[in-house]
Amino acid sequence: MKSLVVLALALLLQAPAPVKFDSSNAWEHLRQLVALGPRPAGSPAIEQSRRYIREQLSRAGVAVTEQAWDDQTPTGTVKMVNISATIPGASKDRLVIAGHYDTKLIREFRFVGANDGGSSAAFLIELARVLKARRNPLTIELLFLDGEEAVIEWQGTDHTYGSRHYVNTARRDGSLASLKAMVLVDMIADRDLRIKKDSNSTGWLTEAVWQAAKRQNLSDYFSDERTQIEDDHLPFLQAAVPSVDIIDLEYPAWHTAKDTMDAVSARSMQVVGDTLIAALPDIEAHLRSASRR
Numbered sequence: 413m414k415s416l417v418v419l420a421l422a423l424l425l426q427a428p429a430p431v432k433f434d435s436s437n438a439w440e441h442l443r444q445l446v447a448l449g450p451r452p453a454g455s456p457a458i459e460q461s462r463r464y465i466r467e468q469l470s471r472a473g474v475a476v477t478e479q480a481w482d483d484q485t486p487t488g489t490v491k492m493v494n495i496s497a498t499i500p501g502a503s504k505d506r507l508v509i510a511g512h513y514d515t516k517l518i519r520e521f522r523f524v525g526a527n528d529g530g531s532s533a534a535f536l537i538e539l540a541r542v543l544k545a546r547r548n549p550l551t552i553e554l555l556f557l558d559g560e561e562a563v564i565e566w567q568g569t570d571h572t573y574g575s576r577h578y579v580n581t582a583r584r585d586g587s588l589a590s591l592k593a594m595v596l597v598d599m600i601a602d603r604d605l606r607i608k609k610d611s612n613s614t615g616w617l618t619e620a621v622w623q624a625a626k627r628q629n630l631s632d633y634f635s636d637e638r639t640q641i642e643d644d645h646l647p648f649l650q651a652a653v654p655s656v657d658i659i660d661l662e663y664p665a666w667h668t669a670k671d672t673m674d675a676v677s678a679r680s681m682q683v684v685g686d687t688l689i690a691a692l693p694d695i696e697a698h699l700r701s702a703s704r705r
């Protein structure tokens with residue numbers, strides 16, 4: 413009997429405990445990014461933020477590639493860079509989990525984008541550490557998008573530069589075929605987090621996330637109320653990639669000088685991290701059954 417207990421203990425100790433999303437890590441990444449100041453596309457500070465993101469991903473043992481290009485904006489040519497962190501899975505089919513890391517260029521005041529631009533980037537860095545330790549049926553690509561924000565105003569093509577460039581490139585080089593779904597996070601650290609269902613997002617993918625929130629008793633944060641969001645998921649949807657946007661756009665500090673560390677909370681990032689990780693098995697099962705049909 414005693415030896416059985418010892419054996420059971422030994423087995424328990426051997427089994428790797430599932431790595432949990434730790435919002436204290438995400439919070440530290442957010443603090444570091446915000447400390448760099450305003451990080452609009454093409455700025456020296458966004459280059460510094462890229463260095464930080466790359467360093468942290470390398471530390472997590474995740475392979476990083478950069479996609480750089482010059483884009484035309486209403487104020488001229490801007491150098492932009494998307495960053496991909498790829499975690500190989502059993503299948504080469506990919507699930508992209510994306511968020512933007514640029515902050516809106518605002519000349520009138522100092523805009524550091526703790527929630528808008530900071531939270532998604534910090535979240536993805538911590539997610540890399542968690543997913544690296546997980547056995548993934550699909551390859552997961554964590555995609556840090558540049559140029560989400562309008563240089564002047566959100567109209568025409570003055571927005572979502574990074575996602576449009578990524579999808580256009582993937583169409584041309586054929587890599588779009590292995591891209592099976594996309595999950596977008598944006599503005600997920602609002603202290604008063606309440607995420608509505610985006611009607612542009614793919615139905616089954618939205619349900620997978622909202623059901624996972626329900627199972628985690630996090631329905632207070634994931635509302636059944638509907639809204640309609642234009643964001644980096646639209647180019648993917650236009651390319652027939654199932655996509656969902658997890659965003660809380662009802663944020664009083666949105667595009668104001670108040671979008672600082674005081675307006676955000678680690679708890680909100682924890683809620684989204686726990687929900688997304690709980691939703692992954694359902695998303696993966698759905699994609700695998702779709703690929704068998």
Ligand SMILES: [Zn+2]
Nearest residue numbers: 516528561667
């Ligand atoms: Zn914004």
